[in-house]
Amino acid sequence: MQKILFATSEVYPLIKTGGLADVSASLPRALLKLGYDVKILLPAYASVLEKTTEKSLKSIAQFELEGNRINIKQTRLPGTRVTVWLVDISEFSERAGNPYCGPDGNDWYDNHKRFYLFAKVAELIALNQVNLNWQPDIVHCNDWQTGLIPALLSLHQQRPATVFTIHNLAYRGLFSYQAFAELNLPDTFWHHERIEFYGQMSFIKGGLVFADYITTVSPSYAKEIQQPEFGYGLEGLLQYRNEALAGILNGIDCDEWNPGNDPHLAATYNRRTLSNKTKNKLALQERMGLTVDHSIPLLGFVGRLVDQKGVDLILSQMSHLLTSNFQLVILGSGFPHYEQTLKNIAMQNPHKVAVYVGYDEALAHQIEAGCDMFLMPSIFEPCGLNQMYSLRYGTLPIVHAVGGLRDTVVERQADGMTADENGFVFHKPEGKELLAAIERATKAYEQPDVWKKMQLNAMGKDFSWENSAKSYGKIYTQIT
Structure with a gap:
């Protein structure tokens, strides 16, 4: 030994x-x-x-x-x-x-x-x-x-x-x-x-x-x-x-991050009971003061509010997100100017954007379970854990193709050849590229059969x- x-x-x-x-x-x-x-x-x-x-x-x-x-x-x-x-x-x-x-x-x-x-x-x-x-x-x-x-x-x-x-x-x-x-x-x-x-x-x-x-x-x-x-x-x-x-x-710690028995969730679920995931979305919308509506695509972000995590890319597309049919929930802390900007946006748009500055372990789990899509537009990301938590919870990640994000998230190719697609990937650290990936995600979200297949692919990956x-x-x- x-x-x-x-x-x-x-x-x-x-x-x-x-x-x-x-x-x-x-x-x-x-x-x-x-x-x-x-x-x-x-x-x-x-x-x-x-x-x-x-x-x-x-x-x-x-x-x-x-x-x-x-x-x-x-x-x-x-x-x-x-x-x-x-x-x-x-x-x-x-x-x-x-x-x-x-x-x-x-x-x-x-x-x-x-x-x-x-x-x-x-x-x-x-x-x-x-x-x-x-x-x-x-x-x-x-x-x-x-x-x-x-x-x-x-x-x-x-x-x-x-x-x-x-x-x-x-x-x-x-x-x-x-x-x-x-x-x-x-x-x-x-x-x-x-x-x-x-x-x-x-x-x-x-x-x-x-x-x-x-x-x-x-x-x-x-x-x-x-x-x-x-x-x-x-x-x-x-x-x-x-x-x-x-x-x-x-x-990742598959005991700590398991939607099947997560004590922080409004409703537990697995690949066979995926419909229960919606209960977590409604509970999260209610907790964060957002309009409670299961049909509105809900984007999540959990992470440090620093430039490495691509916060600038999200902010550059905020006007589009605010004028489109999206909701956004953000949990994190970091540079004061990011914290204040995001708090101001949330104050002006309380039913569309919710921001929690700091860290709350239970809320992190609720965001992973309650959101439809998870934003991870990192400029660089050695491995990343949140995209793996998201995949395990059937919340499809939208990621920049760097480091561990590239190694874990797979997007369907134009010819439809990819069998294990489980998220959305953009290749240049630019706001318009992030927006295009969000729009591709939205199109998939509007096709329930496609979306469910991607969720099942995501939840089937072994990240132990x-x-x-x-x-x-x-x-x-x-x-x-």
Whole structure:
């Protein structure tokens, strides 16, 4: 049985800012089911400690590290058999709120030090040097916050193998040379073939340069990040490491996202009882103050209100949506100017547009179940989970053909040859292209037999984590 140390900066439901948290919860569970011995390593943020009871926490190691008192506490991922080891240092455990930013919205001034110490603890555990009597065969790292772990482990001859997963290359973990100088890293690391990046230190380069294998979260994204448009200056390095790079599509938690027994819904349904879906539409329209009418096409959006998610494309077509027979419900938070613009539109058109700024897990489920179509016009999307939730709920996605969206959503071709069509795809990040896709969706919606067949195709897709976990298992075997 291979032992896996899964290092991550967030895991649902303990701490979540994005899709990384969902993956960090689901993949270890799937690996455990396949027989792997998995431990999740996570910073002990104040909010995480608040969610764990004293009874469920056990201190399993205490030691000094470069003048810092380290306490490793053990708990379980709620509702699972997966062990979580929390790295408790004051820089994590004594700060409320977001794991990366202060109350003013700016990054914590010492993020380089915090995540360096996290990496050092992972290094010591990986080398079995903190008396835990457990040494991993694989250290699986995720995104820039863990990028220094493969770099540190590269300094040891006898070490576990390392896998580094890119969830979003746009976040590269960039810090000044002064920050590099403050960390106890070898001078040899300050080199353009190591972690120096155009005069700055890049944490993510530690993973990309030193890991034995690199993965990312969809086959298309693995190709895209080797091109300048999506490579963020790292495309040359990724081309160089191409033979040790694979795209493995994320799965979704099919227990958490199951319309057949979802506790958040007005009515549960499956492929055989698809007509019950309409009850969720009516309940959602009522809850959000929209005109209650099952025949009006209802578009949904759940996600961060940032430019990456294509919010500008939606806004560019808003006048058309407002003068046509559509309703729109939006759930998310992000840039203040997007939040305010959308709130203003909703205030002026309360029966057509509903906007909830913030996050509400129950409402997210109700939007997935209650809408007819789901808007996901992302400018780039490494994998995306919401389009998979939508497919599972028979809510047909309208997506831009990038990353995991391209890999999961299939539109009927003009010659009608596609047998597994399950949504609508546009190929240029332009408002008029999005509008054309919405209009194609509307035409299909007006043909109940066509629409139902597409819904059944969508709901029939297997997005469970088991397949993805097996693909990771093959990589683990290959590098050990």
